Amino acid sequence: MDKTQFLDELALKLAGLDSEERQEILADYREHFAAGESSGKSEQEIVFDLGSPDEIARDILAERGESLPEEPYYVPRPSQPKKHGAGFKVGVFLAMLIPNLVVYSLLLSFWGVVAGFIGSTVGFFLTPFGFILDAVLNQAFEWYKFFGTIGIVGLGFIFFVVTIWMAKAMIMATVGYTKFNMHLMKGERKHV
Template sequence: MTRAEFIARLKDGLVGLPTTTATDIIADYETHFDDGLAAGRTEAEVAAALGDPVRLARELKAEAGIQRWHQEKNPSAAAGAVFAVLGLGAIDILILLPIAMGVVGTIFGFFIAAIALFIGGGVVMVAGPFAGFPGGPFAAILMGLGMMAGSVFIGALLTIVTIWLVNATVWYARLHYRLLKPALEPQAQAAVQSAPPAPGASA
């Protein structure tokens, strides 16, 4: 693979990342080629030492998604991190997808139930005192507040469980793939420098 082919495939794989981030990554790998060529390697040898550019792009995009998740901790960042990890192929989708769908469906159902409970508590607290609620207006207010507090507790518990599940997914992927950019670059640089020189070339 030539330098131009490697960089072109890497660029294609990085589509979706912020422009500045993708530009920095491309510049890093251009530097790897410069260093390898200066050491007497051919473009093909440097490209082989760096690895598959498509896989590198997936790993770097997964790293970006995971960093966003650690920084933001919101549903959008969680979905981005999970889909980025799934894009690596680190998890056997055919086996885990049915399980994941079941877990996600259950959590979503509980979230809907918590929202319904909160709304119901509000209705009881506001309308109960005027609708002849058993025990009188005070009991209606207490019941409504209790229902709303219970729904908030359920929502908080589900949020904790969701965060734990996303973190577990990321942890599992990191057992199989190099996801951190600081770890990727030194390994790539070492691979380029340790590759055998081209026949007749000076190291």
């Protein structure tokens, strides 16, 4: 709490006093802040030394035989989730049947693309073994095949990074859509 917040809250708590008296009290507390700041204290330190505006207002009003009005104490109750019957769940299932068939088919096809990238990546990384096998069986070392193998392994690293990115995206999409459907089936208002 800073100086402005402190003085505003104190003024609010002392709203029952007449305006002139309230301004006098606030001027006194402004002087407290000025004295504290001149001695090198921060506004937060001064507020800590003075105490809470609520306590100060209670003391001032008690000297005058008055008291602060009690603020109502409110405890929010958690809302009870509405229970949905089997009919609701069947209705949601039927309503989501066609969209789910479409979305899960698309997700499955994208998972096929990810599997293809995984296979390609593995194939690119196995190329050196094919080069070695070719060199042994043909008993010939050819430089263009050697450099081609290095290039294909480099391409394998690129595919590896893309495959990881695609797999993470597909996991997030699949899990997110499945959670969305589970929330719908439970009848919850907030989804995912």
